Amino acid sequence: MDGDGDGDGRADVPAASAEAELSGAVVPSAASDLLSGLSDDLLVHILLRVNRVDSTEAARTCVLSRRWRDLWVQIPSLAFQCFNPDGCARVHAALAARARASVAPDIRSLAVFYYGGDSLPPTASWLCLAPPVLSGELRLKDWQAPMAANELPAGIMERGAFELLCFKKATKISLHLEFLTLMPPPSGAFNALRVLHLKRIRFDGQFILGDSMFPSLLRLLIGKTLGLVDLALSSRSLVWLKLTHLRGLQRINVEAHSLELLGVAHCLRYNLQVASFSMEGLKVLRWRDQFDPILVNFSEMPHLQQLSIFHFTPYGRPGLNPNQDRLRIINHFSRIHHLQLMVPIESDLSDTESKMEGITILPNIEILSLVLSSHGHVIGASVLYLLRMCTGIRELSLTLPEDSEVLNTCPLNCICDRQPNWRAEHILMKFLREAEILNFRGEDHELDLLKLLLRAAPGLRRLRITCHRSFAAWDRLSEDLQSWASQETSVEVSQVTTPLQP
Incomplete structure (x- = not known):
């Protein structure tokens, strides 16, 4: 055995004790180290494969020898699955080992998934170690038992708080906290942060996000929150914003x-007092919410x-x-370059009536996209009306x-087909060039x-038809279309070839 202990690993037992505590591994009494001849880069690649599900597996290699102890702290990404509060001690030990290492690169990805049930995830002990060594992505997810869509966890009002520290080098932070109250740091700047995702968070009334704390933020998602009454966002850098299910927002x-893209869904329906959006650079607006022109x-948006x-x-x-x-938000605009409508037709249309007659006028539209969910119903009358x-x-x-929808028989x-004359109707679309x-x-x-x-x-x-994979006669469709279309129309027919997902 050489002086570095790279032979059988026994000389490194005291030095590896902290890492052994992290991994729970048993130190081998003797082993023939056949891997030591491999390069460090290749060994780190092997550890990356072992590390994919839980970094505890990679940490167990630290008891082999000093070389392995130094190698596992070179892994650029760490992932931990904690099934009880004590399990989070492994996260603390891993980050402490990184801090002690003489040479170790910054962590590019740190993911902690907590399955502790009603018990709160202990974060203070390890979270304070992460900011200096993390220069990539932080993901923290607190898993709870499955709930119905509108159901809240038991004891939600008694859940504690999550104190977010200032990660100056992190580029992405994703927090899914099962309605722990988020407490942002009182000062400091997330200088490198580009992406921030906040899901199932509880707020203490107000959330203010500005350039002083997030000077480089590009993408922000806030979804399924409680307690958020007043949301104030001011950013010179933000280009993508999605807000969804902000319960209680006023x-x-x-x-x-x-800002180039804004998506709003189920945030402004009940308690809204005022909503103001200043976003002169906006290119895409996705709206799935109430629109009252007095309040919004x-x-x-040129x-x-x-x-x-x-x-x-x-x-x-x-x-x-x-x-x-x-219709209110559509007609808020005098001209729309591209209007996309998601048009769902329910599977059961008994005791229903047509709602299309309420559409009497639409603004000037250059491109119209209709995404239909028909459940096997006839779509012609609805499409023709639009x-x-x-x-x-x-x-x-x-x-x-697509295939994910079960097709029924009307x-x-x-x-849906009570007006059979729609097939023989004549309309003129003299500007239509592509379909x-x-x-x-x-x-x-x-x-x-x-x-x-x-x-x-x-x-x-130009007419392009992409046929469903179940349509066997798709190759003959091109000939029929050429006989129906004018000579100036270029007809392209193909079939979906993407295999079905299991």
Whole structure:
């Protein structure tokens, strides 16, 4: 055995005791070290494979020899699964070992998943060790038992607080805290932070996010929160913002003049007093929420390219107007470059009525995208009604359902096809130049809609059809389309080849 103890590892038992405590490993009495001849880079690569699920496995190698003790702290990513409060001691030991190492690179990824049930994850002991050695991503997820969509965990009001320290070198932080109260640091700057995800967080009334603490932030997600009453965001760097299910929100003020994408879902429905958005650089707006023009104020958005509206409902229960908020925000704009509508048709349309008649006017639209969820219902009448409202479009995209949706058979005289004359109607879309249909199955009502579209668009120059994998006759469809379309129309027919996911 040489002086470094690289032979059988026994000389390193005292030096490796802390790491052995971390891993819970048993020190071997003797072993033939056949791996020592490999290069450090290759050994670190092997440890990375061992480290993929839980870094405890990689840490166990520290008892082999001094060389292995030095190698495992070179791993750039650490992941720990803690099933009780004591399990978090391993995270502390790992970070302490990194701090003691004479030469160790910064951690690029630290993930801690806590499965402690109702007990709170102990974070103070190890979290204070992480900021100096972390220059990448921090992920902390507190797992609780599965709950219904609108159910809150038992004892939610008694849960404690999570004190977030200032990570000056971290580039991404993702926190999923099962409604622990988030306490941001009182001072300091997350200078390198580019991405911040906050999910299932409890706030103490107000959350203020500004350039002084997050000077380089690019992407921010805040979702499924409690206790957030007043949200104030002011950022010169932010380009992507998604807000979803902010329960109890009353006031929101966003000043982000470089923001390019904003998504809002289920935040402004009940308690809203005022919502102000200043975002002159916005390009994409995704809206799935209430829109009251008295309470919701937008700045001018001269660069807006796409407006996406979710759950634009063709049929619904009598007396309800499910599309009111959608139409309000659509008609807030006099011109929309690209309007994307998610159009769901419920599987059971009994005791429903058409809600399309409430649409009397739409703004000037250049590109219209319809993403349909039909549950086997006829889509032609719904699509035709929307096309009548925007005959000036120059591009059209229809996305039909994929395999994940169970296709049903319409009952006799179903409301979705109660107006059979839609197949013979004539509309003129003289500016339409390009049309695309995805997941085309070749069903009769789909073919009828396709024929109607070709009749309505004499100036169509390009038609692209991507057929569903179940459509066996897709290769003959091209010939039929050429006979229906004008000579100036280029027809492209292909079939989805992506295999089904298990």
